[in-house]
Amino acid sequence: MxxxxxxxxxxxxxxxxxxxxxxxxxxxxxxxxxxxxxxxxxxxxxxxxxxxxxxxxxxxxxxxxxxxxxxxxxxxxxxxxxxxxxxxxxxxxxxxxxxxxxxxxxxxxxxxxxxxxxxxxxxxxxxxxxxxxxxxxxxxxxxxxxxxxxxxxxxxxxxxxxxxxxxxxxxxxxxxxxxxxxxxxxxxxxxxxxxxxxxxxxxxxxxxxxxxxxxxxxxxxxxxxxxxxxxxxxxxxxxxxxxxxxxxxxxxxxxxxxxxxxxxxxxxxxxxxxxxxxxxxxxxxxxxxxxxxxxxxxxxxxxxxxxxxxxxxxxxxxxxxxxxxxxxxxxxxxxxxxxxxxxxxxxxxxxxxxxARIAAKAEMDAKRAEEVRNGRFKPDGQGTEKLVEQKCLTCHDSRRLLLSRRSDWTPSLTRMHDYRNLRGVQALSPEETQRLVRYFNTYYGLIQ
Missing domain, CATH: 2.130.10.10 (YVTN repeat-like/Quinoprotein amine dehydrogenase)
Structure with a gap:
């Protein structure tokens, strides 16, 4: 092994x-x-x-x-x-x-x-x-x-x-x-x-x-x-x-x-x-x-x-x-x-x-660990997790996105534009960008 x-x-x-x-x-x-x-x-x-x-x-x-x-x-x-x-x-x-x-x-x-x-x-x-x-x-x-x-x-x-x-x-x-x-x-x-x-x-x-x-x-x-x-x-x-x-x-x-x-x-x-x-x-x-x-x-x-x-x-x-x-x-x-x-x-x-941080987020960390094991993103009731799979996984794998720690996801999602172009994936619209930033900051941001 x-x-x-x-x-x-x-x-x-x-x-x-x-x-x-x-x-x-x-x-x-x-x-x-x-x-x-x-x-x-x-x-x-x-x-x-x-x-x-x-x-x-x-x-x-x-x-x-x-x-x-x-x-x-x-x-x-x-x-x-x-x-x-x-x-x-x-x-x-x-x-x-x-x-x-x-x-x-x-x-x-x-x-x-x-x-x-x-x-x-x-x-x-x-x-x-x-x-x-x-x-x-x-x-x-x-x-x-x-x-x-x-x-x-x-x-x-x-x-x-x-x-x-x-x-x-x-x-x-x-x-x-x-x-x-x-x-x-x-x-x-x-x-x-x-x-x-x-x-x-x-x-x-x-x-x-x-x-x-x-x-x-x-x-x-x-x-x-x-x-x-x-x-x-x-x-x-x-x-x-x-x-x-x-x-x-x-x-x-x-x-x-x-x-x-x-x-x-x-x-x-x-x-x-x-x-x-x-x-x-x-x-x-x-x-x-x-x-x-x-x-x-x-x-x-x-x-x-x-x-x-x-x-x-x-x-x-x-x-x-x-x-x-x-x-x-x-x-x-x-x-x-x-x-x-x-x-x-x-x-x-x-x-x-x-x-202090992990003690306050013990439940959230446990849920995130389960998401990492399953490779599934948290549903927000609006289907944004499907948008993540369609537009973001061309640049990063799901495990990396689930574990990444950001205080603000705006720059990271903006940077993904270049890689999407290389992969021939349609660019994010302003509405999609705002939606994804809100989603990642809410569920996968460092400060919650």
Whole structure:
């Protein structure tokens, strides 16, 4: 089951990257990174921007020059420049301290994850678009999976993988690049996993290999070592600074979407289908922090220097934070529109305490969870739910619409016009727009 789940995730990602951007819209933020002053950088797919949540709660968005770029992975270099992946555009972007964005095309493939070394050079994983189980050698040299590196002069270096494709990339405390590789099984066979070191001149060294394996989620540990998970073998491995590996079997049913290390070396993880955060302590004990189930699944993850755990959800654009006090806070991010404002403050970004909000909406949340399971929209007695199915599901799936949280649905429904045109669906009339906005604000708005 774990093998099937991981491969389905990988295949889905490959399919999304291989299709036009409008056909595969992003969900919540893919990744977070913290800067030196405590700001949290995050991706905004539908807003086509990389953005920063400041410690005071304000948000500043930096629009990308390429439309429908689908920003995903993020990394900061020593100069405070933000590097990011543009999945849909097939580029690596860099946001300078002056606010200027530079883009580097990644030909013959789709970038996935970016990391920055101690020199300030950006390394990134790249899928070829042929991740379908066919033999690695069947592709020409320029069109296979690889790891790329952009040096300080802006030159691109490509390091084709020895086999399979890269699933994660990270640097250890000695500034060595480590890569996990997935080698798909042929003719229905089981996949194979690899852990490899990669030198700056492109030399690969396989450090470990496993059968029925799909390793990923390389994460830096406070001692300079690394940790990674393997969904297929249901194993978590810690890689010590001296290269020794310590693997532990995880409890059945454990699924790790992303890993992040705390200051004490404990590991936090997302992916639980009950909306919870998971934690693995230094002894290897796995536990979950109880949180009201909302039908969503935790996704991106970051442990701040202060010890707060910041996370996103698949269908929720807002940013969630578990404070050291145990209090959950939700930063409401209006990703749909910013009304041309450079910064969003009171009203656009605010704080909502999970406990108070969900306690007051327990009955509504239970009903929504049932609607999500059934994929049915709430009837309003006027048939508006049928209008949703006719005019809105061409842009979003029903689960996403049922779980999405908006304080005002007007911008989101307006934005759907472009995607309806691409699908050849008749545009909404002013009356239909008002009707749908009223419907979503009433039944699926954040403030009810």
């Amino acid at each position: 774990q093998t099937q789940r991981f491969l389905l995730t990988a295949i889905t990602l490959a399919a999304c990257l291989a299709t036009p951007a409008w056909a595969c819209r992003p969900f919540g933020s893919y990744q977070f990174v913290e800067d030196r002053t405590g700001g949290i950088w995050f991706t905004e797919g539908d807003n086509n921007a990389v953005s920063r949540l400041a410690p005071d709660g304000s948000v500043k968005a930096y629009k990308l020059p390429t439309r429908a770029a689908e920003p995903s992975s993020l990394a900061l270099d020593g100069k405070g420049q933000l590097w990011f992946v543009e999945m849909g555009a097939g580029r690596i972007g860099r946001l300078g301290k002056n606010g200027r964005i530079t883009e580097y095309p990644t030909p013959n493939g789709h970038p996935g994850q970016v990391a920055v070394d101690e020199r300030g050079e950006a390394w990134f994983t790249q899928m070829s678009g042929h991740e379908n189980g066919s033999a690695h050698g069947e592709h020409d040299h320029a069109n296979i999976a690889k790891v790329g590196r952009i040096d300080r002069q802006g030159r691109m270096h490509d390091y084709p993988t020895p086999e399979g494709w890269p699933t994660s990339l990270a640097f250890d405390g000695r500034h060595q690049a480590w890569v996990t590789l997935l080698v798909p099984g042929r003719d229905g066979g089981k996949p194979q996993g690899r852990l490899a070191r990669l030198s700056r001149d492109g030399q690969w060294q396989i450090a470990a290999a496993w059968d029925n394996s799909c390793p990923s989620n390389l994460a830096r540990l406070p001692d300079g070592g690394l940790a990674f998970s393997d969904h297929c073998r249901n194993v978590l491995t810690r890689l010590a600074p001296d290269g020794r590996q310590q693997a532990q079997k995880l409890p059945a049913g454990t699924y790790i979407q992303q890993l992040a290390a705390g200051r004490d070396g404990s590991l936090w993880f997302t992916g639980d289908e009950k909306s919870r955060l998971g934690r693995i302590d230094l002894s290897g004990r796995v536990s979950y922090l109880e949180r009201p189930e909302n039908g969503d699944q935790t996704m991106a993850l970051l442990v701040t220097r202060q010890g707060d755990v910041v996370f996103s959800e698949f269908y929720n654009y807002n940013i969630n934070r578990l404070k050291q006090s145990g209090e959950y806070v939700e930063h409401l991010i209006n990703v749909d529109e910013r009304h041309q404002a450079q910064e969003a403050r009171e009203g656009e970004v605010c704080y909502v305490q999970f406990g």
